[in-house]
Amino acid sequence: xAVMIKTVNLTKRYGNLIALSNLNLEIHEGDCFGFIGPNxxxxxxxxxxxxxxxxxxxxxxxxADHVIGYxxxxxxxxxxxxxxxxxxYEDMVVQEYLEFFAAAYNINGPQxxxxxxxxxxxxxLGYKRDAPVDGLSRGMKQRLSIARVxxxxxxxxxxxxxxxxxxxxxxIEMRELxxxxxRMGKTILISSHILPELQDLCNTVGIIERGELIYSxxxxxIIRKSGAGTVLHVSVASNQELAAAMLAQDPNVANxxxxxxxxxxxxxxxLQDYTFIPQKLLAAGYKLTxxxxxxxxxxxxxxxxxxxxxx
Numbered sequence: 534x535a536v537m538i539k540t541v542n543l544t545k546r547y548g549n550l551i552a553l554s555n556l557n558l559e560i561h562e563g564d565c566f567g568f569i570g571p572n573x574x575x576x577x578x579x580x581x582x583x584x585x586x587x588x589x590x591x592x593x594x595x596x597a598d599h600v601i602g603y604x605x606x607x608x609x610x611x612x613x614x615x616x617x618x619x620x621x622y623e624d625m626v627v628q629e630y631l632e633f634f635a636a637a638y639n640i641n642g643p644q645x646x647x648x649x650x651x652x653x654x655x656x657x658l659g660y661k662r663d664a665p666v667d668g669l670s671r672g673m674k675q676r677l678s679i680a681r682v683x684x685x686x687x688x689x690x691x692x693x694x695x696x697x698x699x700x701x702x703x704x705i706e707m708r709e710l711x712x713x714x715x716r717m718g719k720t721i722l723i724s725s726h727i728l729p730e731l732q733d734l735c736n737t738v739g740i741i742e743r744g745e746l747i748y749s750x751x752x753x754x755i756i757r758k759s760g761a762g763t764v765l766h767v768s769v770a771s772n773q774e775l776a777a778a779m780l781a782q783d784p785n786v787a788n789x790x791x792x793x794x795x796x797x798x799x800x801x802x803x804l805q806d807y808t809f810i811p812q813k814l815l816a817a818g819y820k821l822t823x824x825x826x827x828x829x830x831x832x833x834x835x836x837x838x839x840x841x842x843x844x
Contacts, residue, residue: 534561536598537689537720538583543592545578545744552578554744555592560722560737562688565715567731567752568724570741576724577617579741580693583722584614596689610638613682617694619674621666627653628662631680638685652680656710672703679710690714692723696730708734728832740834756834763800765807766792768823769814776819785809795823 538560545553553575560566568576581587582594585605594601596608621630631649640648653659656676661669669677675695682690695711696704708730715721715734725731731738732752739749748755769776777796781789785807788799800807807826814821 534563536560537562537564537596538566538722539595539598540579540583541593543579543582543594544590545575545582545587546590551744553582553589556741556744556746558739558746558749560720562720563715563718564737565711565721565723565735567735567738568722568741569726569728569731569738570724574741575744576741577693578744580614580691580722580724584612584691585609586614610685611687612689612691613685613687614691615675615678615682615693615695617697619678623667625666626663627658627666627669627677630666630677631684634681635684640684648684652683655683655713656680657706670703672699672706675699675703675707676710679707679714683714688720690719690721690723692721694724694726696725696727704730752834763804763807764827765798765800765810766823766825766827767796767798767810767814767821768794769796770820770822772819776814776817779817780810780813783809783813797827 536559538558540556540558543553543556543558544551556575556579558579568579570576578587582589582601583596585601585608588602597611599608599611601608622633625633628649631652632645635645635648650659653662656679658673658676658680661673666674666677679692679695692711696707699707704727711721711723711734723731723735735752737750738752738755740747740755767776767780773796774791777789777791780786780796780798785801785804786798787801788797790797798810811821811824
């Protein structure tokens, strides 16, 4: 599979502030890569460099083997960039907005009309073609942003928080649209704070903090590398603190904490069988009211791997 996005020691400095530090990424054709990190971690800086809007201080970035900074004119037809804000000229309607950007890519005549109709249908905005852009809801503006970057049929999509500030329905619609774009073979880099949706959408993820890449690869591997062992939620009918203290003494238990009215038990890494927990509680005379395994997920891994430090 061809490498569509590659960075080598990519670094961006603003005076003494290091926004990116020796970032090394590889994203292959057809991947949907989720870029995760706290605010100020360097996600937007990376995306702007890949979109040819910022020059790195040093290091190299490539799109489809074209070097950013030297071959940016060749790169721009290959990419579609959706920033985390929406801008439009006043008094434009949806169709005019898309025709304006199609013209910027020298798509003219009957081909322009066809392209605009196709992207309106793909993004389910056909019924809004005559609506003023400024009057659209936040969710519809985000879908229009996607439609805009699809008019020239780019191979790579760079999406900075496309689901930010959307209501639940709009987020679901955005996720389904991105799934469809991936089925079409687009390579997608998407930054987002909505980690469960990234887990559902992306096959690979990268975690960045303070400009440094902590992990990159399949999200299943990141969960495994985070050391996210089996976590159980346990409740007993009475004397819960005493039960927690008893379980904390077991050598197969790595950690015990009281959380939201139940006992949170982390089993020692590598141990799959946790039947000793209910057996021990029942043998000690406790009445077990809940035993539930917490699913290891991207959110859990992110919290364990990052410290919440920003620049």
